[in-house]
Amino acid sequence: MAKVLCVLYDDPTDGYPKTYARDDLPVIDHYPGGQTTPTPKATDFTPGHLLGSVTGELGLRRFLEERGHTLVVTSDKDDNDGSGSVFDRELPDADIVISQPFWPAYLTPERIAAAKNLKLAVTAGIGSDHVDLDSAIARGVTVAEVTYCNSISVAEHVVMMTLSLVRNYLPSHQVVLDGGWNIADCVARSYDLEGMHVGTVAAGRIGLAVLRRLAPFDVKLHYTDRHRLPREIEEELGLTWHESSQDMAPHCDVVTINAPLHPETEGLFGDELLGAMKRGAYLINTARAKIVDRDAVDRALRSGQLAGYAGDVWYPQPAPADHPWRTMPHHGMTPHISGSSLSAQARYAAGTREILESFFDGTPIRDEYLIVDGGALAGTGAHSYSTSTTT
Helix, strand or coil, rough: CEEEECCEEECCCCCCCCCCCCCCCCCCCCCCCCCCCCCCCHHHHCCCCCCEECCCCHHHHHHHHCCCCCCEEEEECCCCCCCHHHHHHHHHCEEEEEEECCCCCCCCCHHHCCCCCCCEEEEECCCCCCCCCHHHHHHCEEEEECCCCCCHHHHHHHHHHHHHHHCHHHHHHEEECCCCCCHHHHCCCCCCCCEEEEEECCCCCCHHHHHHHHHHCCCCCEEEECCCHHHHHHCCCCCCCCCCCCHHHHHHCEEECCCCCCCCCCCCCHHHHHHHCCCCEEEEEEHHHEEEEHHHHHHHHHCCCCCEEECCCCCCCCCCCCCHHHCCCEECCCCCCCCCCCCHHHHHHHHHHHHHHHHHHHHCCCCHHEEEECCEEECCHHHHHHCCCCC
């Protein structure tokens, strides 16, 4: 029987809710091209339940314990006081580790070496760069994530952040909270999105979904990707393709980053590329924090080179209280929440259970879920990864 160690974010500060008012909303599985949805389907997990926090347990406890397995759930993943985290104490005899991109339990080479029984690392979401893939390959640990589960959730977050920055929504809302009515202060940095040039770095599942959702705003759309989209999609959306981010960025009023973190993208948006953008452009990053240079973004906002920066990815996560992105001007940062809406939680909980079912039953894990298997990068899920990717 297996020991499953699951690291999830904390419950709400006012206690764990059992349901929400709109638990009748549909949960749509996003599995394109006629592929089957997870078994069980996301709709088997009651919409409106907070599955992603420690009390929600991804809905896994009954499923695992009925099969005789042990489930340990904790939010304590970092050794902040020298006494060791619950995660580190429970890891040595764990067979399976489940973590989230939003609250990553970093599986470093040292932790993987300490986990003598580890056979499977599952990301409840998309993005497994918190796992040292080289070490997983060397140790024969399978790494899997729930591909497609929250792509649309993140794409919607990108559109929200784009509008929030361009229309100067957040400072205007703060005026209301402060009891003011300073209209000139609110509109002095507010524009229409219509007619702007908007580009995405990468046009995969999330990037293409962003382009489709922005097209009705009558913007001029650009993209760069190692794999050029089919001509019919370019014509449908009126896309302009660029060979690189360096080629695209100077043309855009808004740039959104939807690429995975790997050696080619780490530190991509530093002083040089930020300086090549239009003065007063906006940058949206819901991908990974290390794709941009932390301090270069701060400098660009303070100098006016960037008019705004928004994202929900930080390094490390959670970000320390003195992280400069908390206090830099003209930002719209959130904690890492874009892919953890209640709808997305139902999908990644279902996908996590499907991966576990396949593992326990000895049947193949869905190909698009696999990142590492059999001592090598594996599956279509590994399309966005290379070794030496871990953060």
